[in-house]
Amino acid sequence: MDFLWSREQDECYAQVLEQTRNMFATRPDRFWTRAQWQQCGDMHLPGLSVPERYGGKGYDALTTARIIEAFGRGCEDMGLVFSLAAHLFACVMPIVEYADEALKNRLLPDLCNGTLIGANAITEEDAGSDVFALTTRATRDGEAYILNGQKSYVSNGPVADLFIVYACTNPSYGYFGITGFVVERDTPGLIIGDPFQKISLTSTPACRVSFESCRVPIANRLAQEGQGAQVFTRSMQWERSCLFAAYLGQMERQLERSITYTKERRQFGKPLGRHQAVAHRLAAMKLRLESARLLLYRACWSFAQGKHAELDIALSKLAVSEAAIMGGLDAIHIHGSLGINSAYGIETMLRDALPSTIFSGTSEMQYDIIARELEL
Template identity: 40%
Template sequence: MDLTITDDMERRGAAARRFAEDHLNTGLAARDRRGTLDAAEWRTLWGAAAEYGLLRLGLDTAHGGDGTDLMTATHVVHEVGRGCRDTGMLLALNATLWTVLRPLVEFGTEAQQARYLPRLLSGEWIGADAVTELASGSDAMALQTEAVRDGDGYVLNGQKAFIGMAPCCDLALVFARTNPAVGAWGVSAFLVETSLPGVTRGPEVEKLGLRTIPTGFLSFTDVRLPASAPLGPEGAGASIFARSSEWERQMVFAGHVGAMKRQLEACVAFSQQRSVFGRPIAGHQSVSNRLADMRVRYETCHLMQRRAAWQMQTGTGDAAAAAITKLHISEALLASSLDAVRTMGGQGFLWEAEAARDLRDAVGGVLYGGTSDIQRNIIAQFLPGWAAKN
């Protein structure tokens, strides 16, 4: 397993970090405080990210990607996380890459790819992954949204909740029941253009953290879908969701690991400048030990993230590996974010302080993509086979 960061990766990562610092932090404090969508502002930021090529990372050139391998793509996203102080934007970019674009590349027809990929990759259109419902939550495939055959197409009815990008998306990957009698194996995936009659948005939700990613509900009332709308065959929704979850859980936190390094760098600098009892707080053992813990968390998460990218690149990962990656990094991110606030004290506790914003954002990491409890359940399911093999 070669986890080396090459000179080319370093070069590309440094350029991406500078781009993020210069273009993705504009108006961040105001956007975080507002917590709701400003469509024009979001489109401008999204367009800049797309123009730079952040939505093409890790996708092959035949589908409009930049042709980078996943190890390189992961390092670039890591460095974007160091430069971009907007964790909501990081989540939006990564969610689009791994839960919208990747399923379209892996499961879409040539016609679907030709229609949607150029618009999504250019930033002209914004995509959303619409799985969650109020009544299902962690039991993701226990859906009420239903798509009923009608002639060559379908009629879609239902509601999706807490969907990132819902207030501004042009295309939604919607999971719905097509054969309720067979449970999860009767779930199908559909590419739904939100301009269709019967698609409505709202309400937009205001969150504790990740306030800069527009989030809300999508409702479908007698939405007529063409025969070309299904992604993959009918009944393949559970398989597509499982595959998408592996991508999400192993890859979506790459930028957050970069953010952990940014946190640590800021805390080290602060602890050397801030003095109490006649010396910098870095000289007090309780503070230095806390910083050491942050360093250990970052290093282990960075290695784990690169291993995850290698596993996805070589096809050697599985659901347990994805769950382990997601669980460890999300919990470590939350712990280090709390340590950053403790280190900066009152200055870190102010609402608009970067440390406070990072902490609020980190809480979401133990929830989205499957809660920490769900990840532990998945890991436990694989333990007998893992123990027998090892």
Template identity: 40%
Template structure:
């Protein structure tokens, strides 16, 4: 069990004063499906975007676990799951790889604006024909003097319609497998880059998603992030933090949902007594508690091992699989406990179900996580 010190608690409590304003109108915003610019302005004021970055670049200099602790508070206090997802996307997709792999010039150009929220980040990995198999990417980047020329397309780009800078992964050596992939920093206004309109989706509707198209898109060689051919290393580093930061938000959401269900089960009377006194309801709530605490422990324990420099391939796969599936089960249980009220959009619980399904797909689907754990156990060879 983590024991949080006064500074860590102060950071999380400082965020709590924003939660009502961040959540206000979340059901209506979900129906509209647009990016909540007014809420993003509030996010900028909270300082949460600067948590894991060095003070040199305008960050707060917090470690992975402290950042997770505050992000868990975001999930608990903010009812707009799409907004929370856009927050972690900007932090992980762009800020995290910039600080680890960027040159001083790249960091000074981009990181202060990512930390402040003046710039929104996104990354472009997935392609229509590849899905979870990122190594099948076909987007090409060919050297031409002091520039690389990018051609191809990406899909399912979270923050795509609103991002100011993208980390784009493209093939610089067609036949070199993972060693043939390079990461590039691409500004939104780069000639040859075009962004598709927001794609309609099941959940997380306030976090816009789009396609990207590269048509002889010229990017300075100075915008290579890391080294040429080192894109897979960048991607792997990012994905570890993406799972920890994104899914700890889900833990916060599960905590809020559990608290709400406990209160409802104590006060909702059916057949002459509170519904929580019925074993079928109580058992659902206990299962919610077990899934919540198990997910929380796996994520924080994995983060501690990551910070200690240990191999966390299996730990991350289990933590991601467990948390995403638990979030779905938790949201479905909440709808069932609230009954007809849970099914109505105005209560926000059906929205939680739609949002939760996304977690079983992004950052490597449930099936991919099973495959990863099996492979590390020596199965399927």
């Protein structure tokens, strides 16, 4: 078992870490900007796992995750990191793996270079964890489909140039009655709502998206009719494994900041870190980080090798998200009053960690997957 990274992987990590530290050292007042997205495009981040023939870097899941980890460590704005990763794993990769060649050639180069922004539209009022209980309908009409319905929460929605939309084409088929589509922003009948106000990942714009007799050409369908559940499940494997590397980066940054603070801050005549209670809390943060990191690397390796990785990915997603929240609580406790002062950014890391146990499948759903894989 080799735990060493290749020279290229180490160089990519170091380069992205340095660049993102310099470019994204502060958080925006509201949302990230197109200019910042283009900076990510100039670093090739939106297309890390996309084959080179379509304008991407062609990295496997493990290398991609390592670079996303560097992005999460170097960038103070986790909203931007999340938006970029959601774009890549839940929007771009379904096109890579399931669109026809003409659609790939038309869209992927600009999705990789920062010109276009993608969004994933599946969540509905009554289809959250029960994700395939969709009420959005897609009715075949000649060489097109007519979409009607509403998605209740779409990250990147207010600024997206295209959406990966999942709709029911045959309600009686259940899981096999879902189909995925690429819906472009200028499509008549596509209605984009106002941005939500959120307590976490605040710079990620999100909104409702509605479809009113929205006509989508059959050429924009992903895979065959009825294979939408397969498309979505595959995208979640990418997202649950690779996106959560960003939280490893945030936890690394959080731990570094906490250690520095406890060396500089003195109480009762000695550095804060010399007090056993504080030192043990830092040790627990390190233990959770390294444990979650190993689980994530194994999940990405298994996925990249084409193995049945569902168990590894669920374990990884659960460990990383829960560790991110616990680390956020510990960091606030260590920093005391500074920890709850928004000017210092410590409490922000906790708020940004909170949705990690919800998106891409809740912690409860990961426990269900683990139990199923154990044949319980």
